[in-house]
Amino acid sequence: MRPARLGPAVLTVSSLLFLITACGSSQGGTSAEGTLSVVASTNVYGGIASAVGGPGVEVTSIIDDPSADPHSFEANARTQLAVSKADVVVENGGGYDDFLDTLISSTGTDATVVNAVDVSGRSAAAEAAGEQLNEHVWYDFPTVEKVAGAIAAALGKADPGGAGGYSANAAAFTRRIDGLIAAEEQARPATQGVGVVVTEPVPGYLLDALGAVDRTPREFSAAIEEGGDVSPSVLRQTLDLFSSGQVSALVYNEQTTGPQTDQVVDAAKRAGVAVVPVAETLPAGEDYVAWMQRNLDAVVAALST
Ligand SMILES: [Zn+2]
Secondary structure (H helix, E strand, C coil), rough: CCCCCCCCHHHHHHHHHHHHHHHHHHCCCEEEEEEEEEEEEEEHHHHHHHHHHCCCEEEEEEECCHHHHHHHHCCCHHHHHCCCCCCCCECCCCCCCCCHHHHHHHHEEEEEEEEHHHHHHHHHHHHHHHCCCCCCCCCCCHHHHHHHHHHHHHHHHHHHHHHHHHHHHHHHHHHHHHHHHHHHHHHHHCCCEEEEEEEECCHHHHHHCCCCCCCCHHHHHHHHHHHCCCHHHHHHHHHCCCCCCCCCCEEEECCCCCCCHHHHHHHHHCCCCCEEEEECCCCCCHHHHHHHHHHHHHHHHHHHH
């Protein structure tokens, strides 16, 4: 079980005290006079925070390197400084970015923490279903809408004068996410019940929303995600899914590749199964909604063939 996180409501008082101190002494955590500072664990959450905060909010994403694996990231002095100065911290939670929890406690930051997994309510749902939580909640569009709302609330607490603007930005962002949800629903008649293999459950919520059936052996995706090796029999079982025509697509995490995932990608290609790469970080220069639209289009195209 994960430790409980203090919600935004609990942190209101300390945030206010902090602002008062900052104004009186100019020795606050804010990075510059009147500028709010947000630290996000990955540039996915950084992108969402930028959309909600607008140009006046400074956003630092700790992980933005497409070649880095957030599951195995270790923080350095630069990230420690950013967290210590933050007004709002946005993390995935669910064990995904534990390094940020460590930084939050070691720096003693007063920042309001927005934890996407907590906001999602997915932990309780997974527990009730007797399943393990899929922590990749940024592929879950209803959760992303809730995260945007929570970020707006956290920014509004740190900067009450700007609260209306943050809410309006979150509402505009949410309308764009509604468009993605509508696109999922529209695609569903063609994707419902179609078999798929994933090297890691990165886009699991998106596949669920499309009604796709994940036929990946559980031991396979668990081993890949943990960076371990898959037993020869489980690997064989996975490769057989392609040759036997049980799946229409392979969705693989291009950030955690290795000899075994390469073998799986090769086998899928040989069998004429569509191969769709997905990632855990936002590609440079792309915005969250555009990126997800592209992911969704690619997965739908693969499943509909
Ligand atoms: Zn992952």
